[in-house]
Amino acid sequence: MYLHFPLYQPIHFHQMFFIKRYKSAIMLILIISALQTSAQQAEDLHQRVQQHSEAIFNDLVEVRRDLHRYPEVSGKEEKTSAKVADYLKDLGLEVHTNIGGYGVVGILQGGKPGKRIAWRADMDAMPSEEPDVVDFASEIEGVRHICGHDVHTAVGLGIANVLSQLKQELQGTVYFIFQPSEENYEGAKAMINNGLFKKIDPQEIYGLHISPWPAGTVATKSGSVYSHLNSLKITFKNEGKKDALIEDIKEMVSGFQNVEADSKFWDFRNLEDPEAGLESPATVFTNFLTVSENFNIRESAENITMSTLINTSDKKLMDSLPGKVRQKILESPYSSLLEEVVYTYEKITVNNDEELTFKTLELLADIYGKESVVPVYGVVPQGRGDDFAYFQQEVPGVYYFLGGANYESGVISMPHAPDFNVDEESIKFGVEFFSSVLVDRLILR
Ligand SMILES: [Zn+2]
Secondary structure, eight states, X not given: OOOSSOSOHHHHHHHHHHHHHHHHHHHHHHHHHHHHHHHHHHHHHXXXXXXXXXXXXXXXXXXXXXXHHSOOBTTOOHHHHHHHHHHHHHTTOEEEEEETTTEEEEEEEOSEEEEEEEEEEEOOBEEOOSOOOSSSOOOSTTEEOOSOHHHHHXXXXXXXXXXXXXXXXXXXXXXXXXXXXXXXXXXXXXXXXXXXXXXXXXXXXXXXXXXXXXXTOXXXXXXXXXXXXXXXXXXXXXXXXXXXXXXXXXXXXXXXXXXXXXXXXXXXXXXXXXXXXXXXXXXXSSSOEEEOSOOEEEEOSSEEEEEEEEEESSHHHHHHHHHHHHHHHHTSTTGGGEEEEEEEEEEOOXXXXXXXXXXXXXXXXXXXXXXXXXXOOSOBOTTOOOTHHHHHHHSOEEEEEEEEEBGGGTBOOXXXXXXOOOOTHHHHHHHHHHHHHHHIIIIIO
């Protein structure tokens, strides 16, 4: 048996200890320099994102104006989708068309393997007879982009362009989903039913909607950003005495509404109110449950059914209502007539992943300044929504409101308003903000 060291244990251990300490010091230096490199690399990448976004901005404005001149309603986005497919092919992406109607998917493979992330933009316009308010007015009679999907499409193409230029550095794959038929809430579902997630398998998904916040800002929150809208149906045995029953049950169900009649909640303009609006911690657009006054009454020889729409800020409130209504009826003189209390319709709504919302907003604040991120506390009421919700049922993700307004020049980008208009600077902000988000999710996390 040969020993390098004499059998003199204390020295042996001391030497080992010294070597270990020396090794950990080297490791620490290596880790610190790796962190510095990745911090430097991150800064470089986000700078390149901003340079590329700036460089393509004028072209993107032209792309958007062309889409604006030739709008197509839900299900008819033939020319729009062809323009999108051409643009993506020119960037060198793998392009799939006609998914769930005129849906298009562009696949950008990064230079190295890694995560798979999707970006979604919607493409459809809306019927509108009102005159356009811009120089590049719609040339299609009765159709206009008054929901800003022309801007969403331009931003989606811009992000694809910027990320193509960073392709070698990208670790992973980005899927660009251009969705038809958002306005009728059908396109996302149609794309999924037509095998979208068999062609692509994203681990995260992101998308945006233009909104009346100022250009240069992004707003969102985790969980719901749009309210939940369900149809509640109550069925009774028909044993005569129906007038009293209908009146009493209407009153009882309406009693679950928790918004006062004189509340600022009822005026949509208050969404932006500094005290009552969405971005105030004291917002009136939270913890709400409203009951429509319009009850639909049906009567057959056997049954009387009463249906009404319920609008809530969160799913828990919504889910708890039928049980509460049932309980109250069972405690009333009508208990023996009650057959069932059920929801017959549920509009699924945007549901932002908590961790991804937090991380991406934190990143945006870091790179583009705290003032570019608007924290949201409230939920947009009255059944507005986005069928992006269907994608989020399959893949965790975040839906953002991109500021499009410019108050000084009177541009208030309220979707569906007849004088809808957008500050086109928001296109550049959208491209750089969300190229940075995707780069960060792909490379740096
Ligand atoms: Zn829209």
